[in-house]
Amino acid sequence: MCGIVGLFLKDKSLEPELGNLLSDMLITMTDRGPDSAGIAIYGAPSRGRAKITVQSADPADFAALAAQLKDATGHEVAVTVKSTHAVIDLDSAALDETRAAIAAINPRIRVMGAGDSVEIYKETGLPKDVVSRFDIRAMGGTHGIGHTRMATESAVTTLGAHPFSTGADQCLVHNGSLSNHNNLRRELKREGMAFETENDSEVAAAYLTAEMAKGKDLGEALTGALDDLDGFFTFVVGTKSGFGVVRDPIACKPAVMAETDRYVAFGSEYRALVNLPGIETARVWEPEPATVYFWDHDKAA
Secondary structure, X not given: OOEEEEEEEOOHHHHHHHHHHHHHHHHHOHXXXXXXXXXXXXXXXXXXXXXXXXXXXXXXXXXXXXXXXHHHHOOOOEEEEEOOEEEEEEEHHHHHHHHHHHHHHOOOOEEEEEXXXXXXXXXXXXXXXXXXXXXXXXXXXXXXXXXXXXXXOOOOOOOOOOOEEEEOXXXXXEEEEEOOHHHHHHHHHHOOOOOOOOOHHHHHHHHHHHHHHOOOOHHHHHHHHHHHOOEEEEEEEEOOOEEEEEEOOOOOOXXXXXXXXXXXXXXXXXXXXXXXXXXXXXXXXXXXXXXXEEEEHHHHO
């Protein structure tokens, strides 16, 4: 049992409130999984710039990171520390080179996510503590997803917390359990995918990354997951401009959605949505089994 939330904003006037709204939604889900929590926030990208969110159990590892990366790559970067995480701002052309340099400089520094717009913060502990530690309430953005975990498939660690990010500006949160993740992990490794954990949810994230690398959009990749992933699952997934939801054909994991002209929201339970603006007039429904729901800012433009 885990708790999932997601919020996709249509109304730009709500963007400064994204972190605050998501924080309240996630904290409401605490009793669905108290061992770890995480949030991904998607902000408006800056032309020619990218960012990498990294984590270390010892934040002292970040003290010389900007200088170390300049020595290793020749590129200037800016490092903003938030507790056990830091966000590296850099030229988008240097993203892959910088990510490789981080692993060489200090293997204790782990990449949580990277891309033009996403920042991912996750740690062990209660949602309220994770939200406070990383000052999530102060963050604005266009859309975001969150998760509070009750571990069933792997250890309670920072890397085992959700969201899982296996591609640029892509991440996934999951409630459920996959039965074919070991076989699928082996297949994806043969295709060149790398894994940080033994968590089944990371396999689901990697599957979607691999499918999207073949040219599919998020909606098409989620449709393929219905055939290729076995088990019980509710997925909420974010991309640079998109937000998707899918439940397995049995749909035994709870889920509810709400839509107004200002936002689309997801919660494992309705109580996660009750404080959203205008929820009293929202269209509220339970997502159908084996049905993909997909919104995209770029396609709406």
